[in-house]
Amino acid sequence: MASTEKDLISKAIKVMKNAYAPYSKFHVGVCLETESGKQFTGCNVENSSYGATICAERVAIGAAVASGEKGIKKIAIVSSSDRPCTPCGICRQVLAEFGPDTEIICTSVKGKKIEKFLLKNLLPHSFDKSFVSGNR
Numbered sequence: 081m082a083s084t085e086k087d088l089i090s091k092a093i094k095v096m097k098n099a100y101a102p103y104s105k106f107h108v109g110v111c112l113e114t115e116s117g118k119q120f121t122g123c124n125v126e127n128s129s130y131g132a133t134i135c136a137e138r139v140a141i142g143a144a145v146a147s148g149e150k151g152i153k154k155i156a157i158v159s160s161s162d163r164p165c166t167p168c169g170i171c172r173q174v175l176a177e178f179g180p181d182t183e184i185i186c187t188s189v190k191g192k193k194i195e196k197f198l199l200k201n202l203l204p205h206s207f208d209k210s211f212v213s214g215n216r
């Protein structure tokens with residue numbers, strides 16, 4: 081395992097402990113690395129109004145963007161499930177805004193298996209800013 085990858089995974093495991101998931105009991109932690117080498121973490125934040133839940137990925141992306149970062153190089157996603165979980169459809173779309181080539185590293189605290197993907201393979205033919213700007 082590459083050293084940044086190991087580092088991202090261990091930071092994702094750490095932040096996963098802060099997941100607020102009293103409803104699903106499914107805990108997720110992520111750590112992403114931006115093009116400029118900065119790292120940002122996030123955990124899922126659930127709500128009694130279930131639809132208001134925010135996934136760990138979007139919490140970390142929001143923190144990165146709020147710090148002025150816009151390119152996401154890699155994201156490690158760790159969950160409490162038996163096998164590595166991949167990002168949901170909404171998070172794939174939000175990730176696509178900041179880099180189709182983002183590397184997605186998925187693993188679970190219960191197993192040693194690591195699955196890796198490129199975002200463009202998880203969300204092919206995504207809707208992106210080129211459609212919007214072409215329409216102006």
Ligand code: THU
Nearest residue numbers: 104106108124135136166167168
């Ligand atoms: N969840 C994430 O935070 N990231 C994912 O990639 C999949 C799902 C959260 C949302 C919700 O709090 C819980 O996991 C169960 O869906």
